Amino acid sequence: MRYEEIEPHLIDFLKGKTDEATEYRIKDYLQKNPEFQSELDALKDTLFFVKKAPLADVKPHLKMDFYAMLSEAQKNQKSKKSFQIWLENVKLWWTMPKFKVAFAMGFTLTAITLWFAVSQKNIQKNSEIANKNQQETQKVLPKNIDTKKVKTDKKPKSIDDVYVDNNKTIQPIETKSATASNMGEPMMSDMAMKMEEKSYSRVVNKDNYAPLDTDKVKKIYEKNVNLKDYLSYIKNNENVHQQLAALSELEKYAHLEEVRTQVLAQLPYIKNTHLQLATVDWIVKNNILEGALPLNRLLEQELHPVVRDCVEDALESM
Amino acid sequence: MQLSDEHIMLKVCQGQIEQLGLLFERYHIRLYNFYLRTTFDEDLSNDLTQQVFERIIKYKHSYKENAVFKSWFYQIARNVQHDHFKKLKLNIDSLDKVHSEKNIKFADNDQEYAEKEDRLKIMYAALEKLPHDKREILVLSQLEEMEYKDLAKLFNITENLVRVRVHRALQLLKEVVQKYNLNR
Structure with missing residues (x-):
């Protein structure tokens, strides 16, 4: 058993949260490497030291500031129009790389479609002009000449x-x-x-x-x-x-x-x-x-x- | 029966912003302490905590239905911290130097807080000696009690690697505690 294999499970072992197989492996390692026991004990003390540390109290104005902000947000939300919400969403989506890729693809497709549509329109326009010219020419020439x-x-x-x-x-x-x-x-x-x-x-x-x-x-x-x-x-x-x-x-x-x-x-x-x-x-x-x-x-x-x-x-x- | 964080957050997403008060009550002390244990600055921790909840309101729609709230919440917390130091054009690793001489002040000076104050000071002194990345992962895993799988998502690494990093951070803390004889 190598140290690298048991290393990820040592903290869980100290907390007693490992499964039986892992626990057995760690105990086996300890049996073969008794000098590691002291190391593990020191680690356990440190863990206890960290765990017993109390939480610091927050300043009272933090709560007041938050509820003031929340109240303001509620007011804003009521007055906020759907367009603004949509705009916010777009801004948010823009921060996502997948959205950028999708947007780029969509933009490219739209550009190609537009280009195709415009070119088709031009072809149609040219065709119409050609037809018109032909009709005008026919008008100039006698109609009954076949x-x-x-x-x-x-x-x-x-x-x-x-x-x-x-x-x-x-x-x-x-x-x-x-x-x-x-x-x-x-x-x-x-x-x-x-x-x-x-x-x-x-x-x-x-x-x-x-x-x-x-x-x-x-x-x-x-x-x-x-x-x-x-x-x-x-x-x-x-x-x-x-x-x-x-x-x-x-x-x-x-x-x-x-x-x-x-x-x-x-x-x-x-x-x-x-x-x-x-x-x-x-x-x-x-x-x-x-x-x-x-x-x-x-x-x-x-x-x-x-x-x-x-x-x-x-x-x-x- | 208590509503889950995820359920409350979904309500917030649906427009019931007032529900965010519940999440604030559950998390603001832990969040403040997370900042305090990583920045050692009370005022800054206070500001950053406030900013996190502001950001939650602003970006509430980015919360995905099946996401773990705690992971998303601490992701925002980390981003807020990074943005703050980026704004000041400071490297987050320079925190140790910035705040090393700053004493943690406590609001109460009563006798009952004396022991608590003492223990906190010792722990901050020990944590201060750790590099920021190690300190952060240790605080999140052992003090904020985040699960390894959530941390893996948060740091974008494998769960096994999270375990190893937490262990190594704890090992380093152990050495610091032993070196400075802080474990009284």
Whole structure:
């Protein structure tokens, strides 16, 4: 039996609080080490010395102070709101390491969730913006142009179709086919006649077109302009309505080399989607094979998908 | 039938603060003596005792339902003592030096207290010679009669180690008593 083994039980042994097995072991140790008995006796005396020490009296004001404090605490408790109690609890919890870990984990999870929610919202917002842009683009372009139909029909759409049912502020300009009209004599479209009757009081979509110069358009349809003027309108005019009107009237001069050259020369520089479509339509209608080169040049530009389809179809049909 | 400390403390937690009076009556003398035997300063012991009960009111919600009240109570007492010396930027082991020349004063000077006073003085003189940690564990185990398992929780050590430390503290006290011939 080693001293280290009995050491933890010596005080209990002195008090007579050990179990039989431990008591036997200690007694066995004492038998083998009789010199330890004196040590144990001295320890017992010290223990007695400690135990017999009386308790010192407290000062009377300690009690008074405590009850004053207790009374104050009771008053405070009554007036204390639940929020303050909650705040006290939080402060208390904060002192606990486990709470700190839990708080850190909770905070991290919340941050991740928030980040995820915000990113999802941004994605949704971007998607909405993209949809809106697409809708706006569709609004600008003629609604009745079905890209699938363009592809399957393999026929470029006429400018008439493009403008039918389009934005109500833009009146369609109905053209007459050169073959159907009396050759050599300029023909007025039905719409042009209507426009005359209404004194050309059309309202123009401000976003896409410059204000309509009704006098000039009237002149075009009244055939008060010569061929040079038509060409001039095509080349040097920013008003899409006038350009479209001029292009329409130029159909009867499509057999002329000069007209074809001028129209084809302008094609790659046309930026307006409607005019691009009308010009492509003009080339196809008049079966101008020389149009292949400017059409190819047009394809190199950034085009609206509908225009691109029309140009590709036009090239195929040539 | 007397209510247990734990039961009373639970009532305090539930908002019946006035019940703390019962615990005060049971513990304030022992707590005061615990401080007196570890700090040897009456005024300080008085203040610290007051602070412990203040802290109990403040942190009553930290008491767990199944906890042993005595362990929790003395844990607060130890924390209050540590905080006090931390506030004064003093090491708790320097207590011996701080209070070595301080005489313990007794309120009563009557004859009947003479013997008691004498015995206390001897014991304080002996305890004073012990390092703070040994003094503290000895006071808690033998004078406050805390159980080994509660002390183990309080000091965050094993029960066996508590037994060994108490024994060694007592052994050291024995040597002090023998050396200074205090055991009259």
